[in-house]
Amino acid sequence: MKSVGEICSDLIRFDTTNPGSGERPAAEYVATLLADAGIQPTVFESAPGRTTVVARIEGDSPDALLIHGHLDVVPADPAEWQLHPFSGEITDGCVYGRGAVDMKGSCSMTIATALDLAARGVRPKRDVVLAFLADEEATGDYGSRYAVTSHRSLFDGVTEAISESGGFSVTSGNERIYPVAVGERGTSWMKVTAHGVAGHGSRPPVDNPVATLAHALSRVASYQWPVRLTPAVAALIEDLAEITGQPIDLDRLDAEAARLGSLGSLFKAQMRNSANPTMLNAGYKVNVVPSTAEAHIDGRYLPGLQEEFLSTIDELLGPKITREFVNLEEAPSAPYPSSFFDEMAASLVAEDPQARPVPYVMSGGTDAKSFARIGIKGYGFAPLMLRPDLDYFGMFHGKDERVPVEGLEFGVKVLTRLLTGSN
Known part of the structure; x- marks a missing residue:
């Protein structure tokens, strides 16, 4: 065998x-x-x-x-x-x-x-x-x-x-922590599109979708999502504090995750939603302003927070951007x-x-x-x-x-x- x-x-x-x-x-x-x-x-x-x-x-x-x-x-x-x-x-x-x-x-x-x-x-x-x-x-x-x-x-x-x-x-020290997953973040893969006015690249911009999309993606990428502790993540943090014998300050979890190193990585990405622009596509010639510009965003949200996640995304993208789901899965x-x-x-x-x-x-x-x-x-x-x-x-x-x-x-x-x- x-x-x-x-x-x-x-x-x-x-x-x-x-x-x-x-x-x-x-x-x-x-x-x-x-x-x-x-x-x-x-x-x-x-x-x-x-x-x-x-x-x-x-x-x-x-x-x-x-x-x-x-x-x-x-x-x-x-x-x-x-x-x-x-x-x-x-x-x-x-x-x-x-x-x-x-x-x-x-x-x-x-x-x-x-x-x-x-x-x-x-x-x-x-x-x-x-x-x-x-x-x-x-x-x-x-x-x-x-x-x-x-x-x-x-x-x-x-x-x-x-x-x-x-x-x-x-x-961690003399102990081995074994994280057993009791959930996972939901998936929201999105294609987002900016619509504008096509024209010659040498002329003053009227409604350039490439610029509109770039500004929107910058807002998405730089947004600091608020901490949302789900019951499972809260239980994990409580257990880690007990195992390490050191309290974990819930008001400064990013700093605590950095302090805890590998243990901190168990909750660093799991205490908030996230959205990362991952793909871009726009234009076909350097001297032509296109009528549309597209991008893809990898969005992840915690259990129970899909509605909050999507409303925040819409606010960050702004009224000139439309979105459609490539893949939407519950958490x-x-x-x-x-x-x-x-x-x-x-x-x-x-x-x-x-x-x-x-x-x-x-x-x-x-x-x-x-x-x-x-x-x-x-x-x-x-x-x-x-x-x-x-x-x-x-x-x-x-x-x-x-x-x-x-x-x-x-x-x-x-x-x-x-x-x-x-x-």
């Missing part, structure tokens, strides 16, 4: 860059591993090459848990990497390559756990649905959104789900405190007695948004024990992405405890 490190390495060697040729080869690899272990996979495509694998492992209760991950990755320029991003090379105790953290490493932990349970003939305490999805790095139209609409029955009985961006260790949240959160926490502590699990809200988004549409409560829990010097957040979409093999092995042990209840 392949080790978790070998599975991760194999998955990275499949170039599943999105946009690209699709996830089909990686999906077939996953389906073959599961089938050879006696776990029957369902493989389907939303478009040629855009392939998803779903399988169900029967447990002692039909009240099912979903473990989902995505097989696609963002682009990587080999010239910027020490090792080729699709080599999957294992060196210095780490698996290197695009997707090592986001999120083929997590997928490999799920696969290795499932294969081990099957090899030992161990039934989980509840049904477990495994989903290896296409297209998370875009909108999910070819992956999770398609899965929950066209293959809804595969998720019957699922009440909770776990996936990426939670359960990793952050070292999902999962119950906390909850018995299932306690189960995840107990599984971590059982494998790492120094573990201090805390609630956490993701700054970005995941496929949990799609599953929330069908009533599945999603948590971020892909357990990893990381080296203190490894910049976990910097690995996401960054160069020289890598994950420790020992960390993956730790994750398999934690997942096994969670699924079997052997804490």
Whole structure:
């Protein structure tokens, strides 16, 4: 049976860059591993090459848990990497390559756990649905959104789900903090357009849409969004104060986040909404004022704050700018405190007695948004024990992405405890 490190390495060697040729080869690899272990996979495509694998492992209760991950990755320029991003090379105790953290490493932990349970003939305490999805790095139209609409029955009985961006260790002194995500910010990707009067570039401006758009984007980029502490973020800050033994001043949270370093990064981007201009398009000739100018904005908002976010955006853009959504997704949240959160926490502590699990809200988004549409409560829990010097957040979409093999092995042990209840 392949080790978790070998599975991760194999998955990275499949170039599943999105946009690209699709996830089909990686999906077939996953389906073959599961089938050879006696776990029957369902493989389907939303478009040629855009392939998803779903399988169900029967447990002692039909009240099912979903473990989902995505097989696609963002682009990587080999010239910027020490090792080729699709080599999957294992060196210095780490698996290197695009997707090592986001999120083929997590997928490999799920696969290795499932294969081990099957090899030992161990039934989980509840049904477990495994989903290896296409297209998370875009909108999910070819992956999770398609899965929950066209293959809804595969998720019957699922009440909770776990996936990426939670359960990793952050070292502080002699303690390891493990943030477990109980929610994530909503997504508001927008195309904004300024309309004006076309004319010769040498003449005095009448209503230049490029200038109008530039001023509007400057207002958006420089706006200081107010702090809005959601219950989960407030609970995180309270826990961090207790763990560190130092009070955290709620009236100066930006300074406190900087003081706390890696611990501060757990709430720095999660205590307010945000909007970043990311793309620009205007004009076709240097001496022609165009009639329109366009830009894209990546907006993120906290649970319950969509209306406040959009009204602020409209005010910042001004009356001459129109906007349309490229992608609008709710900000999902999962119950906390909850018995299932306690189960995840107990599984971590059982494998790492120094573990201090805390609630956490993701700054970005995941496929949990799609599953929330069908009533599945999603948590971020892909357990990893990381080296203190490894910049976990910097690995996401960054160069020289890598994950420790020992960390993956730790994750398999934690997942096994969670699924079997052997804490």
